[in-house]
Amino acid sequence: LPAATQAFIVMAVVGLVNLPMALARTRQRALSGNAWLAIVLMGVADAGNILLFFGAMRKTTLADAVLSHSLAPLFVAALSPLVTREAFRARTLVATGVGLLGLALLLEPWRSPGPSVLLGAAAGAGSAVFYAGNVLTQKRIGGAISPSEILAYHAPPACVLLYLALPDGGLALAHGQAPWLLAGAVGPGALA
Numbered sequence: 001l002p003a004a005t006q007a008f009i010v011m012a013v014v015g016l017v018n019l020p021m022a023l024a025r026t027r028q029r030a031l032s033g034n035a036w037l038a039i040v041l042m043g044v045a046d047a048g049n050i051l052l053f054f055g056a057m058r059k060t061t062l063a064d065a066v067l068s069h070s071l072a073p074l075f076v077a078a079l080s081p082l083v084t085r086e087a088f089r090a091r092t093l094v095a096t097g098v099g100l101l102g103l104a105l106l107l108e109p110w111r112s113p114g115p116s117v118l119l120g121a122a123a124g125a126g127s128a129v130f131y132a133g134n135v136l137t138q139k140r141i142g143g144a145i146s147p148s149e150i151l152a153y154h155a156p157p158a159c160v161l162l163y164l165a166l167p168d169g170g171l172a173l174a175h176g177q178a179p180w181l182l183a184g185a186v187g188p189g190a191l192a
Contacts, residue, residue, distance in 0.1 A: 001181070008159055011050075015151065023152075039154050042138065042150060043154035045133040045137065046154060046158045051161075052124070052127035056068060069128050072131040073099070073132075078093070080092075
């Protein structure tokens, strides 16, 4: 099953399951224009993260895709002072540099990897950028948006982008795939 298909269905289910709680919360107080903008940005970031991460897994090994995606915490740490106005600490910069060096040692770029490995690692790093953007946006908006509102309302913009990435016949499920996909979307997806 194509990754975009899985992601589209899971995102739609997560959004729908959380919609009643989100609507109840939104009825208690209106969301600001900044909150709605943050929700759209989180949807775009989630779709970008998903598409690039699964693209990385197609281009390179699972280990390299995950390791390159592991740049996300480094991006969050390095950009937090700029985005969330947290106090800058020199040790954060040092720790980010050490983390980057450790990641480079694990990926072993000096082993002259093929173009597929480099493209996969670049896609993994791109997914890390989107993931970090999502985390930083959530942190920046703070308590203005509840978790159920984020999950329900960021799903439509993410689903639009994921739908555009579907291959021809991408929503066609083989016999027996739908129950497993829906169980995963509801259990570890929406309810978690």
